[in-house]
Amino acid sequence: MKNTGRLLTVILIGYLVFIFIFIFTPIITSIIFSFNSDRFPTIPLGSFTLKWYELIYNDPDVWEAAKNSLIVSVSVGILSTIIGFCTAYTDFRYEFRFKNMYLALALLPPTVPLIILALAMLAWFSKIGVSGQLWTIVLAHTVLCAPFAMAVIRLRLQQMDADLESAAWNLGASEWLAMKEVVIPFALPSIVSAMCLTMAVSFDEFAVAWFVSGLNKTIPVMILEILQGNIDPQINAIGTFVFFTSMTLVIIAQLFFTFRSPKATL
């Protein structure tokens, strides 16, 4: 009986490892193939090369796209973190009528398929006459990212002693001062975390960006367009660069998120 239990556990853990392999295989192969000389990479591997990196390094289009991506994701990170913070604080501090509707409005966007949002944004922006601009991607991505920021910051505020803000007022701080001196310092790790996460989301988003960007391609849009053409190992090089950027952001986010709040991850 005990032996079957142990065998079962071993099988289950083996299965878990299999699932993780499935999840991480595409990430790892992409990194490996980015250093592989074959035009169509397969097993056995060709020789080690940096030519794909050289290729993208010397491609002005890649630089242009990277610049666009950077502008967009930083702006989205800042904007959606500000909006997410406001919403999280409102939820933390206030009770009011229609609060459920308020929260639904704030949190629903990620449940709408991106392709639908992409079409809706494209139509809406051309209706109000701002289509095809780089910053319209920022507007659209902020809609998507603010709920993530809200969730991360809200979890942190949950850990704040409800008396802390009152204590600041009690010691002579106005509400604004208490915000600056107590609430924001307390939430700071989650603010950094939210900023990194929203930047990562924006940095990887392609459907909405593809629809509304016009001629201002971001990196993911560029990848999408390369994909539509022929097999091109450049993608692996770009992809590796994208992976490391996003992963760095996500890891920083998680480090800050768990900072002084070990319970927060689970």
Next chain:
Amino acid sequence: MGQTKDETRKNTGDMSQEPQIVFQNVVKYFGNTTAVEKMNLTVKKGEFIAIMGSSGCGKTTTLRMLAGMETPSEGEIRLNGQRINELKPSERNTPMVWQSLALFPFLNVIQNVEFGLKMRGIGTEERRRRSLEWLSRMAIEEFAERSIDQLSGGQRQRVALARALVTEPPVLLLDEPLSALDANLVVRMQGVLSRLQKELGITFVYVTHSQSEAFAMADRVVIMSKGVVEQVGSPQEVYRKPASRFVANFVGSNNILNGDVSAIDTSSVIIETEIGAVRANLPTDHEYSMGVHLGLVISADAMDLSMTEEQSKDNQFRCRLVSESFVGAMVTMLVETDSGIELKIQLFQKELDQIGFSENTSSSGTFLWVSWSKSSVYILPQ
């Protein structure tokens, strides 16, 4: 709306007749529930007042109204003669020591203490000097640069006190500040608080559910129940002369009996209670007549015990021991009268030795005789 601190101070001087804190017909509703009902209370400058009651009695709401975290629904609260109902928390100088302490976890010890001064726009150097002064006063200056989570419970308590007092407020509010500490520390902190209050000569408003804390420190005690003030008085008064059955019950170590007046003579009244006839002093301004129903309070420490029946006792009843418990030199015994009513008795161990009471006699189920003088019977107001 915002009066500066100096103006507030001046008011104190001009209006020395006015009590420092006045609650006038203060009512507080939360939705449909009434948290505080028609509260009237005046607190003199320099008084140590404790507000007591079980959870949900409105004591914390009262304190929060003083601090401005809640606004009264009706009535008026005055501080130094000035109506403060509409003042924001930050516009009053009524610092509070919180039950959770509410120390800022992202600031170190001295930054916590400096906080109130910083909010009042006081310069860096003076801020630092005054905070250090308070830290040394609380004997924790060596921890000035420590972070909060490196401190023990007692040290945090002192930081919270220093943080609240550094602005030299006229009033300090304390919301069950000792409830998280262990028993030894509580006694020590009680000493610290009492001494501090006397030295500073400022008003302390102390909310607690603990009778021992309140009685040990307070000049006056306010007992609340379900939003209503049941009694205001010195610990002695509350203890010896509870104004209501609730207070008598709440104060704890009391025996409460009920009965009808069966005889009245010039100096005493006899009440037929559930344990038998109890003789009590007749109050001078009494309006009792035969058959009137009365509640009697006899405090546990007013009772005597003997192993045999004795003559010339005002009240004496035969009992059987139910249980006993020792706290230091004090013994609390639960005995049962022949009529099956339990009485609580508090004696010193010494007294027990004198009457020849021992573990053996108690376990053998022998009878004990409980007695008390008629002057120690307190008749509850009708």
Next chain:
Amino acid sequence: MKTGAQKGLDGYALTWRLPVIFWQLFFFVGPLLFTIAMTFFLVKNYRMTEAFEMKNWVKMMGKGYFWDSYFLTVGLASLSTVTATCLAFPAAYTLAFKVSDNARRWAVFFLIIPFFTSYLVRTFSWYVILAESGVINNMLSWIGFGPYTMLNTKFGTMVGYMTLTLPLVVILQTLSLANVDRRLIEAAQNLGANGIWTIVKVIIPSAKVGLIIGAVFCFILSFGDFVAPYYLGGSKPPTLPIMIIDTTKSGQQWPRAAVVAVVMMVTLMVVAFASIKFAYRKK
């Protein structure tokens, strides 16, 4: 206590409350409502003109290939949901019950990473791995199998969907399973229930809401994804998202794309509401 010092709305409260309202009304609700309105617009000479006509609806609803796509998409998303739920459950069960808290935290940490990394690049990797002369077929040929056609098949589409949804489903299932009251499980085992019986009768019902939420998210993601069916599934016949792209990008027929989008929204709402109703249904 959430009651602050001030009741009602002052400038301070509004400062925090309003940004999200304005932003989402203007850039989320606005676009979606406009999309609904757009389904009634007309396209004349390659220009969209505002109107209130049923033409787009009639045209789209009347086409067989639209319904083919519709049922294909619903079918694929359902298959994806069932597959992901079944594949994820043993993994989530292991994470919830068979490993230490610390290991579980690390696992969730790693499962979050792919969620924030480029889905496109991962899809491209699968393209290379699954291709006729790709990694898997090459490896199989060493032992004398294959080659198998995996790209441009439903299998390819599923691999893509799993890449997109599996990490999220595992996380959601793990969280809901980890919250199942251990005492319930012990009680069941004390009463002599064996492993499978405990899972079916105790664990799954207790974690039902979380499991269903995981499934709903999987459905939404798969239903709206165009990358997997396009690059790994061959896009013939197109799913609804691919149809939106084709109609918008090449045909300039935004109103007809809007019809597809609205049909998708309605479908998703029905699925989501029905599932939530089912999740919270009393026994």
